[in-house]
Amino acid sequence: MLKPFNSAVQLGYRTAFGLFEWPMASAQRLVGIRRIAWMFLLPNLIIFGAFTFLPIILNFFYATSGSDAILLSQRPYVGADNFASLLSCTNYLDPNTCRRDVFWRAVYNTGWFVVLQVGFMVLFSLLTALILNRKIPFRGFFRGVFFYPVLLSPVVVALIWKWILQRYGVLNAGLDAVGVTPVDWLTNANWAFFWIIFVSIWAHMGFYTLILLAGLQAIPSDVYEAAEMDGASRWRVFYRITMPLLMPTMVVVLVLSLIRAVQAFDEIFVLTGGGPGSATTLILQYIYETGFASRPQLFGLAAAASILMAVVLLVLTLLQLRATRSQAEG
Amino acid sequence: MVWSFISRTRGRNRFDITDWLTWGYLIFGIVLMFGPVLWVALSSFKTDAALAEYPPTFLPLSAQTVTVPGYDKPLPLYEVTGGEHKGEVLAQIRRIGLNAQMVDPAHPDQKINVNINDRQPKRQFAVQWSNYTQLFKRFNFMRYFWNSVFITVVATIITVIFNSMAAFALAKYKFKGRTVVFLLIIATLMIPPTINLVPIYLVVNELGLVNTPWAVIWPAVATPTGVFLLRQYMLTIPDDLLDAARMDHASEWRVYWRIVLPLAAPAIAVLVIFSVMWRWNEFLWPLIVLTRSEQFTLQLALNAFQGDLQTSWSGLLAMTMLTLIPITIIFALLQKNITAGIAQSGVK
Numbered sequence: 001m002l003k004p005f006n007s008a009v010q011l012g013y014r015t016a017f018g019l020f021e022w023p024m025a026s027a028q029r030l031v032g033i034r035r036i037a038w039m040f041l042l043p044n045l046i047i048f049g050a051f052t053f054l055p056i057i058l059n060f061f062y063a064t065s066g067s068d069a070i071l072l073s074q075r076p077y078v079g080a081d082n083f084a085s086l087l088s089c090t091n092y093l094d095p096n097t098c099r100r101d102v103f104w105r106a107v108y109n110t111g112w113f114v115v116l117q118v119g120f121m122v123l124f125s126l127l128t129a130l131i132l133n134r135k136i137p138f139r140g141f142f143r144g145v146f147f148y149p150v151l152l153s154p155v156v157v158a159l160i161w162k163w164i165l166q167r168y169g170v171l172n173a174g175l176d177a178v179g180v181t182p183v184d185w186l187t188n189a190n191w192a193f194f195w196i197i198f199v200s201i202w203a204h205m206g207f208y209t210l211i212l213l214a215g216l217q218a219i220p221s222d223v224y225e226a227a228e229m230d231g232a233s234r235w236r237v238f239y240r241i242t243m244p245l246l247m248p249t250m251v252v253v254l255v256l257s258l259i260r261a262v263q264a265f266d267e268i269f270v271l272t273g274g275g276p277g278s279a280t281t282l283i284l285q286y287i288y289e290t291g292f293a294s295r296p297q298l299f300g301l302a303a304a305a306s307i308l309m310a311v312v313l314l315v316l317t318l319l320q321l322r323a324t325r326s327q328a329e330g
Numbered sequence: 331m332v333w334s335f336i337s338r339t340r341g342r343n344r345f346d347i348t349d350w351l352t353w354g355y356l357i358f359g360i361v362l363m364f365g366p367v368l369w370v371a372l373s374s375f376k377t378d379a380a381l382a383e384y385p386p387t388f389l390p391l392s393a394q395t396v397t398v399p400g401y402d403k404p405l406p407l408y409e410v411t412g413g414e415h416k417g418e419v420l421a422q423i424r425r426i427g428l429n430a431q432m433v434d435p436a437h438p439d440q441k442i443n444v445n446i447n448d449r450q451p452k453r454q455f456a457v458q459w460s461n462y463t464q465l466f467k468r469f470n471f472m473r474y475f476w477n478s479v480f481i482t483v484v485a486t487i488i489t490v491i492f493n494s495m496a497a498f499a500l501a502k503y504k505f506k507g508r509t510v511v512f513l514l515i516i517a518t519l520m521i522p523p524t525i526n527l528v529p530i531y532l533v534v535n536e537l538g539l540v541n542t543p544w545a546v547i548w549p550a551v552a553t554p555t556g557v558f559l560l561r562q563y564m565l566t567i568p569d570d571l572l573d574a575a576r577m578d579h580a581s582e583w584r585v586y587w588r589i590v591l592p593l594a595a596p597a598i599a600v601l602v603i604f605s606v607m608w609r610w611n612e613f614l615w616p617l618i619v620l621t622r623s624e625q626f627t628l629q630l631a632l633n634a635f636q637g638d639l640q641t642s643w644s645g646l647l648a649m650t651m652l653t654l655i656p657i658t659i660i661f662a663l664l665q666k667n668i669t670a671g672i673a674q675s676g677v678k
Contacts, residue, residue, distance in 0.1 A: 047551055048515065051550075147668075151661050153613070265613075310521075
């Protein structure tokens with residue numbers, strides 16, 4: 001059954017080779033073998049240039065210009081107005097006193113979300129990795145169990161939980177059956193916030209579990225054997241051997257999950273739409289709605305907000321680089 | 331025998347408290363991770379009436395009916411739970427106030443009055459396939475599916491070719507500026523597209539790509555992750571092989587396409603898995619650049635339907651299932667490769 005498929009793939013592979021061989025061979029004759037490397041780099045560099053490096057520069061032009069035009073030539077220069085508007089608050093602790101109150105709500109929501117989601121997720125990932133690292137039967141299967149939700153698309157994840165959490169859903173039916181009053185989970189601000197954290201932990205935990213598990217398995221077993229010979233208790237082994245040796249992996253997991261939590265959007269947007277009110281609106285949703293979903297499209301404000309987010313991400317990435325370097329140096 | 335396998339412990343004889351906790355946690359994990367998906371799967375086969383039921387039934391059930399001679403329509407069957415006809419199974423003709431007029435299917439001429447609180451509907455296991463078939467008839471499901479497949483396949487092919495070309499150049503040539511280019515590419519790891527949404531939209535808009543699949547494909551085909559992954563792997567391919575081919579007057583393109591690419595297959599497989607996962611699940615960027623519904627990917631269509639009050643849960647649940655089935659099959663087949671790839675490279 002696979003045979004026609006295989007030969008089709010091979011035919012495609014050969015055709016592609018023939019298609020590019022002539023231009024690439026001519027290029028080689030033209031520029032010489034020493035500079036042919038640039039021909040190989042060219043497609044990637046064009047894409048990076050057009051969609052990564054150029055946009056970084058353009059982002060500053062957007063952030064310093066006004067109006068709802070997308071073309072830069074039609075946008076008047078406004079200096080730091082966009083930043084000033086985002087940052088103007090009489091009391092920074094109270095979003096209601098800010099000119100862009102939704103932005104500040106999103107900032108505070110994102111802050112809480114990052115702390116709680118990352119904290120609990122790393123905790124549960126560690127617990128799961130420790131358990132999967134024990135000598136249990138069907139280990140591969142159980143590893144797959146915890147990893148499975150990672151592959152599901154964010155929209156599917158959100159819809160699965162929306163179906164469970166709806167007012168007449170299975171969770172409320174279960175609570176009803178044991179005599180607890182049902183709750184309208186997604187229209188109550190505090191519960192909605194709890195559930196966006198829960199669902200994003202559910203969806204991403206398996207990925208970090210996997211990395212931690214790889215870290216645990218890299219710890220040489222003779223260290224444990226030596227500890228066992230010395231009659232060390234299990235807690236002592238955990239605190240004195242496992243944790244210190246797992247620390248580099250933990251730092252990587254922590255920083256990776258922080259970077260992704262700051263940019264959380266997909267599941268939450270589909271699950272709660274940022275509501276009730278703006279109780280679960282995070283910073284990326286604010287950027288999306290300001291720049292693209294609402295009219296007029298305030299590109300300048302969205303760009304300014306994304307530059308502020310980029311600063312946070314830059315700090316986190318530098319932390320990651322330091323962490324990976326210290327891990328590499330052992 | 332099964333029990334002795336499960337209760338195997340680490341060198342110790344007793345099945346102690348930590349083993350109980352471990353198994354408790356693992357079983358809780360199965361329920362928590364698979365349960366929600368299973369619940370959606372079961373629900374997706376229910377009729378709209380059964381979906382609206384509260385508390386919900388576990389299996390998809392529907393009311394059992396029977397055709398009784400003398401009545402045009404099939405009548406719903408009830409089991410009588412009280413009164414003088416307790417235990418009998420009767421068909422209901424109509425409800426009159428607090429009483430139901432019923433008939434025994436075996437004796438159609440005799441009408442029986444039963445209090446409505448004394449009867450329970452008889453139900454049977456019934457799978458509502460039409461939840462799925464309506465997707466193809468009414469929702470244009472194939473269109474969204476095709477859009478998603480097109481973006482995933484084309485983007486993955488381009489990603490593999492572009493990234494492996496760059497990786498080949500960085501791994502197998504010594505040229506001025508190599509380190510700079512490599513660092514530049516790695517630096518883009520620090521610049522997630524989410525912080526450049528507005529200007530990337532401008533570029534895509536200027537190129538006239540908005541509302542075409544290419545608006546989703548092009549911006550993300552050059553991934554620093556892919557270049558890095560492939561370069562590290564290609565460094566392990568011995569240069570002698572390449573030089574031998576050059577001696578036979580092979581062009582550089584031939585060296586790359588015929589020797590390096592096939593040898594880098596394991597790393598390419600990892601990149602293919604990642605790329606398929608990224609593209610199939612991508613949401614925010616398509617949401618921004620695809621605004622016409624005929625261009626929607628599956629993810630966008632799902633999102634649009636859930637926001638549309640006209641859509642019933644039955645269609646939405648069936649569509650959710652159809653969206654997660656391809657990924658589930660890939661996962662079941664390639665679980666080991668996927669987890670190994672992620673554990674090695676630490677990316678997702």
